[in-house]
Amino acid sequence: MGSNIPTSTLRSTDRTIPLLGYGTAEYPFGASIETMKESILHAIELGYRHFDSASLYQSEVPLGEAISDALRLGLIKSRDELFITSKLWCSDGHKDLVLPALQKTLENLQLEYLDLYLIHWPVSSKPGEYVLPVKEKDLLPMDFRSVWEAMEECHKLGLAKSIGVSNFSCKKLENLLATAKIPPAVNQVEISPLWQQKKIREFCEEKGIHVTAYSPLGAKGMLWGTNNVMECQVLKEIAAARGKSMAQICLRWVHEQGVSVLVKSFNKERIKQNLDIFDWKLSQEDLKRISQIPQQRAYVAAEFVSEKGPYKSVVEFWDGEI
Numbered sequence: 063m064g065s066n067i068p069t070s071t072l073r074s075t076d077r078t079i080p081l082l083g084y085g086t087a088e089y090p091f092g093a094s095i096e097t098m099k100e101s102i103l104h105a106i107e108l109g110y111r112h113f114d115s116a117s118l119y120q121s122e123v124p125l126g127e128a129i130s131d132a133l134r135l136g137l138i139k140s141r142d143e144l145f146i147t148s149k150l151w152c153s154d155g156h157k158d159l160v161l162p163a164l165q166k167t168l169e170n171l172q173l174e175y176l177d178l179y180l181i182h183w184p185v186s187s188k189p190g191e192y193v194l195p196v197k198e199k200d201l202l203p204m205d206f207r208s209v210w211e212a213m214e215e216c217h218k219l220g221l222a223k224s225i226g227v228s229n230f231s232c233k234k235l236e237n238l239l240a241t242a243k244i245p246p247a248v249n250q251v252e253i254s255p256l257w258q259q260k261k262i263r264e265f266c267e268e269k270g271i272h273v274t275a276y277s278p279l280g281a282k283g284m285l286w287g288t289n290n291v292m293e294c295q296v297l298k299e300i301a302a303a304r305g306k307s308m309a310q311i312c313l314r315w316v317h318e319q320g321v322s323v324l325v326k327s328f329n330k331e332r333i334k335q336n337l338d339i340f341d342w343k344l345s346q347e348d349l350k351r352i353s354q355i356p357q358q359r360a361y362v363a364a365e366f367v368s369e370k371g372p373y374k375s376v377v378e379f380w381d382g383e384i
């Protein structure tokens with residue numbers, strides 16, 4: 063089956079990104095590797111082409127195996143049909159560790175290049191550990207300039223076709239843009255009907271940075287998740303009136319904001335259901351009601367905040383965007 067998922071062009075590199083991507087984060091990390099591999103293969107078969115991974119998630123190896131299987135089974139003709147993202151973990155957020163971290167990621171994935179490599183969080187930590195939460199005593203400030211230079215080197219070597227960031231506020235993006243030779247192609251951030259992120263979306267639009275939404279359903283059950291999105295009364299009423307699922311309403315709303323959206327499911331029925339968001343629209347009335355939903359981040363990132371760390375409060379971490 064071919065893919066009907068629309069794409070957008072990343073302005074800084076002219077490469078295309080599928081607007082619906084498949085997420086591979088499940089907490090605790092590494093608990094369901096075999097299920098993950100099977101689910102990814104099923105997703106490729108159904109038409110997903112964009113896969114989001116990270117060294118933290120322990121999903122690179124199963125993703126790589128699923129890609130090999132998909133090629134062997136003829137579900138795709140070439141790796142180039144896929145858009146593969148991975149992320150630099152905080153403990154590798156040091157200029158000399160960036161390239162080795164990417165090389166390890168590529169080895170895990172059995173790939174020669176990534177489509178997109180992201181700085182996962184705007185914070186570094188003591189080298190060696192890949193854990194969330196990062197131990198409080200291990201938190202370190204990130205030297206954005208030198209880490210970004212190392213990311214640029216990865217791009218120049220052809221190992222990452224595009225480079226970007228994740229969880230960056232407008233202020234942090236502004237600082238990065240002030241010295242970057244290659245601007246970030248993407249900022250991957252939490253977006254759902256309950257955390258609409260108008261400010262960062264407008265800022266990124268103005269700067270030519272593509273936005274990718276994570277946790278569009280609120281990541282229920284995850285360390286970084288909340289039940290509030292899937293239990294929101296307004297969304298329930300819209301879903302019932304339209305004969306769609308809550309997840310479809312959330313994904314369609316995010317899609318209509320002009321960003322790409324990542325959703326994770328290891329359930330075959332839900333993987334299929336989440337694809338079914340492109341041949342219908344929300345009404346003006348639906349959009350108006352969603353715009354009035356009280357706003358609340360699912361994940362405030364309190365784990366990255368410490369009295370002795372680089373960020374002393376969540377307000378400082380997000381530069382007030384909270």
Ligand SMILES: NC(=O)c1ccc[n+]([C@@H]2O[C@H](COP(=O)([O-])OP(=O)(O)OC[C@H]3O[C@@H](n4cnc5c(N)ncnc54)[C@H](OP(=O)(O)O)[C@@H]3O)[C@@H](O)[C@H]2O)c1
Nearest residue numbers: 085086087114228276277278279280281309325326327328
């Ligand atoms: N850059 C970052 O810092 C960052 C942070 C968080 C996430 N991400 C990325 O974004 C991806 C997506 O976000 P997320 O995983 O946090 O949260 P999410 O996609 O909002 O939610 C995932 C949860 O929703 C359930 N689900 C999926 N489809 C459903 C449906 N149709 N109906 C009901 N429940 C459904 C899943 O369970 P089942 O598996 O049982 O279906 C899972 O428990 C991640 O996997 C990861 O790749 C990035």
